[in-house]
Amino acid sequence: MTKEVAxxxxxxxxWGKWGRSFVEYGVAAAREALADAGxxxxxIGAIIGADTVRGGYPGYVSGAAFxxxxxxxxxxxxxxxxxCASGAQxxxxxxxxxxxxxxxxxxxxxxxxxxxxxxxxxxxxRPDDPDWLRFRILGATNPVYFGLYARRRMAQHxxxxxDFAQVKVKNSAMGALNPHARYRSRVTxxxxxxxxxxxxxxxxLDICATSDGGAAVVLSSMEYARxxxxxxxxRIRAVATVTPRYPNTVLxxxxxxxxxxxxVEPAGETFRRSIARAAYEEAGVGPEDLSLAEVYDLSTAxxxxxxxxxxxxxEGEGVKLLRxxxxxxxxxxxxxxxxxxxxxxxxxxAQAIAQVCELTxxxxxxxxxxxxxxxxxxxxxxxxxFGHGSAVIxxx
Amino acid sequence: MVTGWFxxxxxxxxxxxxxxxxxxxxxxxxxxxxxxxxxCLGGELVEIPLSRRGRVWSFTDSRYPPPSPYVTDPELPxxxxxxxxxxxxxxxxxxxxxxxxxxTVADLAVGLEVEVVPGVLHxxxxxxxxxxHWRPTGVTGVTGVTGVTA
Ligand SMILES: [Zn+2]
Numbered sequence: 001m002t003k004e005v006a007x008x009x010x011x012x013x014x015w016g017k018w019g020r021s022f023v024e025y026g027v028a029a030a031r032e033a034l035a036d037a038g039x040x041x042x043x044i045g046a047i048i049g050a051d052t053v054r055g056g057y058p059g060y061v062s063g064a065a066f067x068x069x070x071x072x073x074x075x076x077x078x079x080x081x082x083x084c085a086s087g088a089q090x091x092x093x094x095x096x097x098x099x100x101x102x103x104x105x106x107x108x109x110x111x112x113x114x115x116x117x118x119x120x121x122x123x124x125x126r127p128d129d130p131d132w133l134r135f136r137i138l139g140a141t142n143p144v145y146f147g148l149y150a151r152r153r154m155a156q157h158x159x160x161x162x163d164f165a166q167v168k169v170k171n172s173a174m175g176a177l178n179p180h181a182r183y184r185s186r187v188t189x190x191x192x193x194x195x196x197x198x199x200x201x202x203x204x205l206d207i208c209a210t211s212d213g214g215a216a217v218v219l220s221s222m223e224y225a226r227x228x229x230x231x232x233x234x235r236i237r238a239v240a241t242v243t244p245r246y247p248n249t250v251l252x253x254x255x256x257x258x259x260x261x262x263x264v265e266p267a268g269e270t271f272r273r274s275i276a277r278a279a280y281e282e283a284g285v286g287p288e289d290l291s292l293a294e295v296y297d298l299s300t301a302x303x304x305x306x307x308x309x310x311x312x313x314x315e316g317e318g319v320k321l322l323r324x325x326x327x328x329x330x331x332x333x334x335x336x337x338x339x340x341x342x343x344x345x346x347x348x349x350a351q352a353i354a355q356v357c358e359l360t361x362x363x364x365x366x367x368x369x370x371x372x373x374x375x376x377x378x379x380x381x382x383x384x385x386f387g388h389g390s391a392v393i394x395x396x
Numbered sequence: 397m398v399t400g401w402f403x404x405x406x407x408x409x410x411x412x413x414x415x416x417x418x419x420x421x422x423x424x425x426x427x428x429x430x431x432x433x434x435x436c437l438g439g440e441l442v443e444i445p446l447s448r449r450g451r452v453w454s455f456t457d458s459r460y461p462p463p464s465p466y467v468t469d470p471e472l473p474x475x476x477x478x479x480x481x482x483x484x485x486x487x488x489x490x491x492x493x494x495x496x497x498x499x500t501v502a503d504l505a506v507g508l509e510v511e512v513v514p515g516v517l518h519x520x521x522x523x524x525x526x527x528x529h530w531r532p533t534g535v536t537g538v539t540g541v542t543g544v545t546a
Contacts, residue, residue, distance in 0.1 A: 132465060133425070136467075148454040148492075202456075249489075251492060256491065262486070263419050263422070
């Protein structure tokens, strides 16, 4: 029997460029999640913050920053940094405290005010930092890696730039239905094709923006949920946080080279695939059980890669799945019904939590115009720098 | 800046990695402290030159100037820089690098053979920072200075 925790509440601060402190967004999301759970902040036994490293200084220890802003009340506190996987790993830390019996009810918060333009490493000469090295020696921004993956798909599978654009068309249509999304207008393939090339073959509208935003969830033990009268809450059944296996043979951010497979035969699956497999195994479900998926569409082409890594289709069949309408609202397995990062942009520590907020709304069947009919099982998937990856499976 | 990542001049220019004397794993950028093969108890890490030629795994470019710490001259208009990820057959690994000056994405294709050549990353009045570039084989053109790393 899989151990589960309840999602009692979900809250978000709308994404955008608001120019305020990350603490403000996090507190707004936290208050919304608490209200949604029907709880007060002093009821919370532990708070876990997903850290922001704005400016590169790893001192925005967010658990305590949010706890102080909400009013010190003596809760246990933790802070988690795992780049884009920070939010999911914060959820995992909160879940672990509940399953270990250290806390009955936990608040998990992530928020950021992202700088404009390319993400970049902190200042100073730091030649022992692979993220600093790839910028200093190569000038290889995140979109450069997205461009490499996109071009590789074109060579391997015959994907076209128009296929990539269709991901944006789909996600923007769903984001237009989401009041928390930053971009709420539908985008056409012609508009994608007319936008500037950033990293060949990807254009501006193929790549997600940077944004401000916040998201929070209230998690509890199943027993605590029952005591609150919530007999059938949305439950988290798995959080995968596996690392890659040596040799990691797909060039990943921020690395300049892959591991060599000269001495050790690589495992039969890529890192991204292993993240999904770990989540499926822990939850005791498979891709055929999914009602929806929220995946990191840092670029349009990357979303197609996730289709294959999650096992929604066979390798190289991502475009066919998209073109068949399977991943659109009303399709067999809708992907990024929230609008995805295409509609939200990146607020790094918040976005993996925002994915779980979307699953929660969908599984409660309160997602309004973007509701996936009869949603029962959902997965999120993301990948952070430095070998961090995460996937969350929630059920109703 | 990246001491010991490459050496040599002209046709002798090579990327340098290290190889574990116990399990033969190869590392680039060089690993000088511990073998990263989880099944290896660890051996001496010995410097080795990497293959000079490989095949394009993928490629792209940067149409906007990268942010610092990449060094760009704000006085000059940005010239898109191409990148090539190269599969080295002997080492069974992929190594990313900038394409040689003048090479654009129009000159590239997945599977094309390329070779490593010396190049200039950046120079100011006192210092020239050298680097490696990938260039399709059979193409000759501008090559940078070699040797010293700063
Ligand atoms: Zn070894």
